Amino acid sequence: MRVCNLSSGSDGNLTYVECEKTRILIDDGLSSKETIKRLCLLGISPVDINAILITHEHTDHIKGIDNLCSRYNIPVYVHKDGLIPLKSKLIKNINIIPFDDFDFEIGDIGIQSFAIPHDVKRCSGYNLYENNKKISILTDLGHTTNEIIKNLAGSTLVYLEANHDVNLLMNNPKYPYSLKKRILSNWGHLSNESSAEVIYQLLQNGTKQVVLSHLSKENNSPNIAYEQVVTYLHKKDVIEGVHIKIDVATTNPGAIFKL
Numbered sequence: 419m420r421v422c423n424l425s426s427g428s429d430g431n432l433t434y435v436e437c438e439k440t441r442i443l444i445d446d447g448l449s450s451k452e453t454i455k456r457l458c459l460l461g462i463s464p465v466d467i468n469a470i471l472i473t474h475e476h477t478d479h480i481k482g483i484d485n486l487c488s489r490y491n492i493p494v495y496v497h498k499d500g501l502i503p504l505k506s507k508l509i510k511n512i513n514i515i516p517f518d519d520f521d522f523e524i525g526d527i528g529i530q531s532f533a534i535p536h537d538v539k540r541c542s543g544y545n546l547y548e549n550n551k552k553i554s555i556l557t558d559l560g561h562t563t564n565e566i567i568k569n570l571a572g573s574t575l576v577y578l579e580a581n582h583d584v585n586l587l588m589n590n591p592k593y594p595y596s597l598k599k600r601i602l603s604n605w606g607h608l609s610n611e612s613s614a615e616v617i618y619q620l621l622q623n624g625t626k627q628v629v630l631s632h633l634s635k636e637n638n639s640p641n642i643a644y645e646q647v648v649t650y651l652h653k654k655d656v657i658e659g660v661h662i663k664i665d666v667a668t669t670n671p672g673a674i675f676k677l
């Protein structure tokens with residue numbers, strides 16, 4: 419399995435995952451032109467992409483779908499509860515395949531989706547499997563539950579939201595109170611501190627690598643997110659680089675992970 423985040427955050431989310439026979443994207447929140455450019459960095463052409471999995475219909479996750487999927491006839495998979503909201507955002511006639519709560523496969527990638535709390539009808543977290551290897555992608559969630567943590571058990575690599583520093587958000591004069599309330603709510607986005615708490619739990623369940631994802635441009639930075647998470651873990655006697663590896667996904671293409 420080879421995984422690479424090609425863009426993360428409110429300007430656009432795009433993650434590439436490949437197994438031996440199958441290549442998929444999780445979300446396509448960049449323009450189709452930019453998506454093609456970034457896939458090219460990996461030596462991948464859009465004709466090589468077998469499917470795109472959608473987490474939810476916010477623009478930062480679907481911006482490129484219309485043009486890319488209509489032009490290259492790439493099927494789009496979305497949970498059935500997110501089908502109508504997704505369709506209402508798309509203009510072009512593309513092949514959308516709804517899935518339900520059962521696990522399914524695309525080529526040799528096993529896929530398990532689960533609901534995560536965000537301000538849409540359905541936001542999906544994903545576990546992706548190749549044989550006994552498991553990775554997870556979990557962004558755009560206001561809080562976690564025991565059930566979500568249980569779903570992530572045994573996932574070696576987790577892309578986990580670390581959206582904001584609560585103080586920076588609260589003191590940001592550009593954000594109206596209503597927007598702050600939305601982000602901080604149980605259906606908004608995960609703070610650095612909440613993310614650190616989740617990572618500590620994941621560590622007990624076999625996670626070796628976390629990539630902090632979907633960072634706010636305004637209320638966070640790669641350094642702040644990394645420092646806050648590492649400091650929290652350190653207080654619990656967890657040393658970054660020894661017990662767990664922490665990376666940060668940005669708006670630029672990130673590291674390629676091979677499992």
Ligand SMILES: [Zn+2]
Nearest residue numbers: 474476536558
């Ligand atoms: Zn969202």
Ligand SMILES: [Zn+2]
Nearest residue numbers: 428476478558
């Ligand atoms: Zn988002």
